Amino acid sequence: MACIEPDGSLTVTGRLLLEGLVQEPLPPEDIAKKVNEPVFKVRGSLRELSQAGLIEDADGKYHLTDEGKGHLTP
Amino acid sequence: MDESPDVTTQEPLSLPRVGDPAPQFTIQTTFGTLKLEDFKGSWLVLFSHPADFTPVCTTEFIGFAEIQDELRELNTELMGLSVDSVYSHIAWVRNIKEKMGVEINFPIIADLNKEVATLYGMVNPGESTTETSRAVFIIDDEQVVRAIIYYPLTTGRNMQEILRVVRALQTTDENGVATPANWEPGQKVIMPPPTSAEGADERVGQEGVECTDWYFCKKDL
Numbered sequence: 001m002a003c004i005e006p007d008g009s010l011t012v013t014g015r016l017l018l019e020g021l022v023q024e025p026l027p028p029e030d031i032a033k034k035v036n037e038p039v040f041k042v043r044g045s046l047r048e049l050s051q052a053g054l055i056e057d058a059d060g061k062y063h064l065t066d067e068g069k070g071h072l073t074p
Numbered sequence: 075m076d077e078s079p080d081v082t083t084q085e086p087l088s089l090p091r092v093g094d095p096a097p098q099f100t101i102q103t104t105f106g107t108l109k110l111e112d113f114k115g116s117w118l119v120l121f122s123h124p125a126d127f128t129p130v131c132t133t134e135f136i137g138f139a140e141i142q143d144e145l146r147e148l149n150t151e152l153m154g155l156s157v158d159s160v161y162s163h164i165a166w167v168r169n170i171k172e173k174m175g176v177e178i179n180f181p182i183i184a185d186l187n188k189e190v191a192t193l194y195g196m197v198n199p200g201e202s203t204t205e206t207s208r209a210v211f212i213i214d215d216e217q218v219v220r221a222i223i224y225y226p227l228t229t230g231r232n233m234q235e236i237l238r239v240v241r242a243l244q245t246t247d248e249n250g251v252a253t254p255a256n257w258e259p260g261q262k263v264i265m266p267p268p269t270s271a272e273g274a275d276e277r278v279g280q281e282g283v284e285c286t287d288w289y290f291c292k293k294d295l
Contacts, residue, residue, distance in 0.1 A: 002106050015281075040151055041105055041181075043112040 001041060002007060003048045010071055014054075017045055018068055025063035089195030092222060092244045095191045096120075096213045102152070102264045104180035110217065117150035117244075118213040120238060122196040122206035125168035126158045134208070136176045148240050149215065155190055156185035156206055201227055212239060214247075249295055262292040270280040 010018065023042030033040045034040040045063055049055045054068035055064065064072075090097055100109045105288050110118075121138070123131040138152055145152060156163075163182040171177050183190055185206075191197050196206040208225035225231050240254040251263040268274045269287040274288035285291040 038110040038146075038151060040108065044106050044108045047109075047241060048106065 001045055003045050004052050006050050013045060014049060015072070017042070017049060018054060018072055020065060021062055021064050021068075025058065025061035028062070031062070038061065077200055077204060081161065081228075082269065089125075089156075090211070090219045090222075092219055094219050096217045096219050098217075099193060101190055102160055102184050102262075103181035104160060104167065104184070108153075108181060108183075110213075112152075113213070115215050117148065117240060118211075118214055119145065119150060120194070120211040120213060121152070121215045121231075122155040122194075122202055122209045124202070124205035124207070124227050125156055126162045127169070128145050131156075132170060132174070132227070134230050134233075135170060135178055135205050136174060137231070138180070139176050140176055141237050142179060145153060146236055150240050152180035153183065154180065155196065155249055157191065159186055160184035198224070198270070203238055210236060212236075212243065214243070221243070232279065245295070251295070254292070262294055265291045265293055286292050 001013045002011050004074065005011055006016060015033065016035055020031050025049075026034070028043050028046055029039055031046070032039040035042065046055065047070070050057060050062075053065055055062045057064055075263045096110060098110050100107060113190055119138075123134060125131065127188070135154070142152055143171065148251070155279070158166075158192055160183055167178045173229070185191050188197060188206075192207045193293070194209065194211060196209040197203065198207045201207055205227065207227065208231055210221075210223040210225075210231065211219055212221040212223075214220045221239050223231075223239070238258065245263065246252060251265060254262075254264050257263070262284065265277070265283065268277045277283065277291055278288050279284050282292075283291050
């Protein structure tokens with residue numbers, strides 16, 4: 001699902017996924033369980049967040065980038 | 075006179091066969107951009123329909139939505155496709171919810187350029203050159219095409235048959251058996267025929283196996 005609005009702000013889904021990665025890096029399967037969504041949908045969203053530079057994949061686990069953390073700061 | 079048949083060499087139409095790796099794609103859907111590989115680890119029922127806002131397709135979408143929970147229990151996802159825009163899909167899905175009270179919770183591919191339709195041979199030019207037929211590709215968790223079903227434009231699909239095929243294929247994978255005509259879960263399954271004379275003798279006397287003849291044996295799971 002769309003994670004980033006055309007103006008660059010996060011959608012509800014985008015925020016939810018980023019918040020799910022605050023504690024620790026996770027693989028898509030674990031993120032899917034955490035947000036109660038099918039894995040295929042999460043993989044699509046993670047790709048969008050990665051392309052925007054908000055998360056990074058290291059050995060199959062996704063973690064927040066500094067830019068991603070910045071989006072969660074009030 | 076040369077009586078050899080007149081064989082014309084043609085470029086084969088792109089159409090995956092049962093047992094082939096499912097052709098990969100990246101495409102816009104109502105769930106954003108998706109890749110086929112996003113579904114790896116799950117089974118997938120990839121189906122095409124002729125057009126949005128048409129009556130038979132609407133009954134089918136309601137039918138697919140009705141079996142979605144049962145498919146999910148079988149680790150199986152759904153994804154539709156037609157030669158319509160994502161905006162048309164969104165409007166149609168909203169219309170189905172508003173008029174019929176049914177929520178469509180699976181992605182629909184917006185295949186305006188017929189990229190995926192061509193890759194999977196979903197357009198049957200003898201029937202229509204502009205619409206996709208009612209094709210169903212059942213793709214397993216390793217992204218191998220396991221079953222292909224085609225229905226014409228005028229005939230809505232049988233959702234219970236699609237469910238039955240998924241269950242039959244998974245039963246085959248889990249137990250190394252085949253399933254007889256009209257098989258439903260809970261019924262006896264077919265044992266693969268023995269491939270040696272010794273095996274045939276052993277099979278007939280085997281406990282828990284119901285043999286009509288050495289090649290025709292059934293058992294409960």
